[in-house]
Amino acid sequence: MASLEEAYSYEYDDIIDAELAYDLYWAGVISGKSSFECPSEFCVAKVTCVNMDAEKQDMQQSPHFRSYNHSSECDASIGKKPKVSAGSKYELSASKVAKSDQESDTFNLHRPLNQFTKKKKGERDKGKKRAIHSRRPNVQGEHELQSGSNYYAVRSLVTKFIRYKKDEMLSEHYVNISGKDISYRELFKGVFNQPLEALPKEERIYWGVAYINHIPDKNTYRIVFKNEMQQGSNYIRPSFFISEEQIEAYPVNNLVTKRLAKISESKDKRAFIFLYSKPHGQGPNFINFDLDSLDYLEIRYLDLFDELKKPTKLAIQQR
Structure with missing residues (x-):
């Protein structure tokens, strides 16, 4: 089983993350939990968005993508070493990582225009799939910085707040709002x-x-x-x-x-x-x-x- 931060939605005809898939489902824009595919241009693995149809209150885990049987050329799944050549700026990320840190989550105060617009039925635009350069590890020295999540609704931040509060780690995790970082402890x-x-x-x-x-x-x-x-x-x-x-x-x-x-x-x-x-x-x-x-x-x-x-x-x- 592979973990993905994004997946290609057949119904929405775009690459989206699980939180946006959740909002689109409850807005009636998409309906199929399994109507997703690996976003890599080198892979056609089927993807399911787990908990897309559950209320946040009832979840044990936040919405997330689950997938199987990725191709050997796939460069999208989390934790898989990207293909790199000698001298590449990604060369270090393919080697052993000594420590992993977490980047800030982002709370967007405004949604993009037409984010909830239903796509016209028809043949999918295969050009929307692409290599996952943006999801390669961001490496600084021996630290691999894991990307934070991108949110448009407070409900997603509340789920994180509850988790970090129970973990007693509210001060260690941050949210970026309008370009400024603030800890979950200070935000709530x-x-x-x-x-x-x-x-x-x-x-x-x-x-x-x-x-x-x-x-x-x-x-x-x-x-x-x-x-x-x-x-x-x-x-x-x-x-x-x-x-x-x-x-x-x-x-x-x-x-x-x-x-x-x-x-x-x-x-x-x-x-x-x-x-x-x-x-x-x-x-x-x-x-x-x-x-x-x-x-x-x-x-x-x-x-x-x-x-x-x-x-x-x-x-x-x-x-």
Whole structure:
């Protein structure tokens, strides 16, 4: 079995990573978990996108590609030594690597135009396949720098945050946002009694338990955090709104509507909320967040409480 960071999608007619495949599936652009092929121009191995059809909340692993029977000429699978000649700039990467490091993940604040446009049915463009030069190891001295992941939605960062939190490695992993690196520890801010003036001026991913209420006459959902923030001498529970119009316009709205409806109709009405934004005072009695894109929001059920309590094998080994 070989590991791939990217695969060629028959339905989308392009080379994509597993996270984009996940979004395209939930947006209804692609539908087949096994409608992928090795991206190398030297290989036609069939590829499956594992967990493409599962909700993030229910995953043991993030979406990823699984493939078998690559050709001997394939240069795409991770961990396979690339074909190099003497004097090549890749010569060192084909030799024994002493240490492996991780590059920062990237959180893109805006998606490319027409990313969710369905491709016309017809013969595939074989010219889209190419040699995988971009996936060759980036070697500096004896260090092989493994490429970070490229994300367009907070939900993918939340999955990484949960993993690193359980591994007790939030400070060791970074995200690049608009050209600046920030650790997962600094990026994620729990909502808990902070004075507004003490919080960063830049956006962060604020998270915590919140109540979700549907307001039918205003076609809106109101989300109110359980814990407070401080504005002056007042302690206020911060909140934000999601309009049904905003939900309808979101290409991956299946991921949002199901949870909003289920939680708002429940007796408890609580969920874990993760929101990329920054809080601001709205008069003396309100603290609000702005939700600029539903890509900036992730909703998780309360069983995340139990998940966060479970240390990983790595965390246990490091203690």
